[in-house]
Amino acid sequence: SDVGWVVGHSYICYAPLIHGCTTVVFEGKPVGTPDAGTFWRMIDEHDIKVLFTAPTAFRAIKREDPKGELVGKYDLSSLQSLFLAGERADPDTIQWAQDQLGVPVIDHWWQTETGYAIAANPLGIEALPVKIGSPSVPMPGWDVQILDEAGHPVEPGTLGAIAVxxxxxxxxxPTLWNAEDRYRKSYLEHFPGYYETGDAGYVDEDGYLYIMARTDDVINVAGHRLSTxxxxxxLAAHPDVAECAVIGVTDALKGQLPLGMLCLNAGVARDHSEVVSEVVKSVRDQIGPVAAFKLAVVVDRLPKTRSGKILRxxxxxxxxxxxxxxxxxxxxPAxxxxxxxxxxxxxxxxS
Known part of the structure; x- marks a missing residue:
């Protein structure tokens, strides 16, 4: 994370110091420096116990070294856990990391605005069972609820707006600097009595929270609200796909249609149209024809922020x-x- 974001100055700087921990700050890319084993070399050389990064870094490593061959070249015995944050951690990436590293992979969810984790798995207190795809449960102090468009709580398993x-x-x-009106309009007015996170997701029967997309990324296809x-x-579960993004594009008939952008693993030499056909079929089989997912294209890379968020x-x-x-x-920008x-x-x- 850039030091300007809350993760940058809290998790990288003063929180470890408060606990007497040494922080190893890595600036650069996890691949091509010189290869996809850079993180593993750092862990080996500095006896790193906890690695904290964004899922996009692991997707980049997985793309270059899908079989994890570079993992075995380093001594990773010091590593105790991997923490992911900054964007949604897709289940396929978490599973790959678990299989390669053999340590707990802990996703957690919060925002710059909230200052610390809203939902997390508190390893330092008590490790909760990991549910892949979920940042676990709300932490003390957070009354997280899933609301429909009218602001009413919904049943477990139902997609809605995540609010506190x-x-x-x-x-x-407590406010935005010199912008109290914008603070209220952006966070408090849409759902009176709640803080609007801007994320969409659901809670399961066990109280585990699932972050599925930004509310802006929930698309409306012929009256059906669908999670990108x-x-x-x-798409990410396809063996040839290293990374992907689904966006909603305007359609005169259905309002919006989903469109997929696919980055393939290094070494994949298959015809792109074959991969596209297979992922289209997978979405139809697993989500249903209602998704109307028929558009996808292979790209070399996706536009992201410096902290790894895809610019959907x-x-x-x-x-x-x-x-x-x-x-x-x-x-x-290129x-x-x-x-x-x-x-x-x-x-x-x-144009």
């Missing part, structure tokens, strides 16, 4: 031919031109 019942616990944002995150899970909203604007502002935190070219091959991103 007020009051918020200590340590969270659920479709991404299906920017891709939607490009696909729909709308003006957009270049995100200040983008890792490599990727947007690559994405535009790929979308144009499907008949979108018309």
């Amino acid at each position: 019942k007020l009051p918020l616990p200590p340590g969270t944002l 995150g659920a479709m991404e899970e299906v 909203a920017t891709m939607v604007k490009i696909a729909d031919g709308e003006d957009f502002k270049m995100p200040a935190t983008i890792d490599d 990727i947007l031109d690559e994405v535009r070219g790929a979308l144009q091959s499907l008949g979108y991103a018309k």
Whole structure:
């Protein structure tokens, strides 16, 4: 994480110091420096106990070394756990990391605004059973509820907006700097009595929370509200797919249609159309025809922020031919031109 984000200064800097821990800060990419074994070399050389990174880093490593051959070249006996944060951790990436490292892979969920974890697996107190795809359960102080569009709580297993019942616990944002009206409009007005997280998901029967997408990424296909995150899970499970993103593009008939962007594992030499056909069939089989998932294209890389978040909203604007502002935190602006070219091959991103 950039040090400007809350993870950067809390988890990287003062929280470890408060506990007397040594922090090893790595700046750079986890692949190509010189290979996909960079993280493993660091763990070996510095006896690192806990690795904290974004899922996108592990997807990049998995793409370059899908069989984990570089893992065996280093002594990783010091590693006790892997923590993932910053974006949704897809089940396929978590499973790969668990299989390769043999340590607990702990996802957790929070926001810069909240100051610390909303949902987590508190290893330092008591390790909870890991449910792949879930950051576990709300931590003390957080009354997390799933709401429908009218602001009513929904049944377990039902997708909705993730909100926190007020009051918020200590340590969270009390306002926005010189922008009290914007603070109330952005977080408090949509669901009176709640803090709106801007994320969509559901809670299961055991109280485990699942973050499926930003609420902006829940798309409406012919009146059906569908999670792009659920479709991404299906795409990511394909053996040739290293990383993916699903966005909702405007459609005159259905309102929106899902469109998939696929990054393939290194060494995959198959015809791209074959992979596309297979993932389209998988979404139809696992989610159903209601998803109307028929559009997908293979790209070399996805546009991301420096902390690893995929810029889905920017891709939607490009696909729909709308003006957009270049995100200040983008890792490599040139990727947007690559994405535009790929979308144009499907008949979108018309200038």
